Amino acid sequence: MSKVIITVVGKDTVGIIARVCTYLAQMNVNVMDISQTIVQEYFNMMMIADMEKASGTFEEISEGLENLGQEIGVAVKCQREEIFLKMHRI
């Protein structure tokens, strides 16, 4: 399993989750968990996804998500899960 954390932060608008998920489906990335909240009109979303069977490299998908974020007008970031696990789990 190759888990990544995708975060989306930006001004709330229609279809953010749909567009991110559509892109991930195209790249054969399996979404395992989604949580989202809106703080002061700002949309915060976190996805845990599995890239094991993805049809692109981490670099390509990470770049693809960044570009998609720019199109929608939000910041999309894709990071390997380990940095969060190391920091928050003993």
Place this chain on the structure above:
Amino acid sequence: MLNMFEVIETNNMIEHEKLDVRTITMGISLLDCCDSDLNALNEKIYKKITTYARNLVSTGEEIARDFGVPIVNKRISVTPIALVGGCACKTPDDFVTIAQTLDKAAKEVGVNFIGGYSALVCKGMTQAEENLIRSIPKALASTERVCSSINVGSTKTGLNMDAVRLMGEIVVETAKATRESDSLGCAKLVVFCNAPDDNPFMAGAFHGVTEADAIINVGVSGPGVVKVALEKARGENFEVLCETIKKTAFKITRVGQLVAQEASKRLGVPFGIIDLSLAPTPAVGDSVAEILEEIGLERVGAPGTTAALAMLNDQVKKGGVMASSYVGGLSGAFIPVSEDQGMIDAVSLGALTLEKLEAMTCVCSVGLDMIAIPGDTTPSTISGIIADEAAIGMINQKTTAVRIIPVIGKGVGDTVEFGGLLGYAPVMPVNQYSCEKFVNRGGRIPAPIHSFKN
């Protein structure tokens, strides 16, 4: 499973609090490059460095992208060149050719600094070591990325006062040789006591002879993260304060540990140590001085500064050691003047003096660091400053160092611009009374009584 709060916390540290991994430093042994022919030696050195470190920079960039954490510097440290070049170099100029080879190799692999133009002379100097030391002004003036360090004392051996005297002269000569660039050469020259073999931070990094053929050492940072964490503990007692620092240091160090393990795996080079240091940069919000001010000082340098720094340093270590099994290098809070906006401000206001900085070095790593002093400071006064700092290290069984820059043509009231991570600094006054007779005695200061532990 991870929750959103944790993910946001980590990303806030990176995006808003300047969390980064300060350096991945690859230590490379050059002992197997030794040759009595200078050209052959230079060729072997160039080949070994460019082969081993070929993928260092690209691997660092890959890791930074995968985890979304900046890795600011990729660097190399090598075996002290006085040992490597001793057989081939008969004159200081011979050693300069090695410095130029190191510079060329650093440029080829794309690292911004290469450390190890060094000599370990804590008890005595061989002819080769003296030649290397005498070559430093020319070596640093004719290269861009080479860093030099000299170990002039240790708790076990005492202080080599001949080397201390010589280094006073060399610091001034280096300043003169690089006078066109505000004596920048001195920013790449460190004089140590108890120098560690595995320090990943420049300018003092070298690959000790006790180390393996190649090793990955990582230096973490994050003063901004500690500062922001402490803002939430305003008005709380010391117990809460210490807990906050420890928890933050743990989190920062875990990121360093992850990066070190990944770099080691991807480069096929064993992992050495994590250096748990709070290393500031001139950027606002990335300052050790600001942490001390957050703890409760109006300005760094005020009474209480040494105690606050001692506490900070200790808590950083206590939090950090649990995050990594192999901690080494310098590990502590750095207090360079020119690289820390809060320190620069405190010096400009007259809150922070050279003497207070010296007191602060008794309780933290590393020493008098990146301090600009008047260009007319005599070599013997600089030797006196080095001797004081080395004595603190020797007696307290800790690493201390001096990296001061006598800026030729400038005096108190002037400002010096070093650029980039080296920052800028106001020129600080130095005590005007002479220590010439003390420095000129020659010989050694014996090892302290508590070093006889056998």
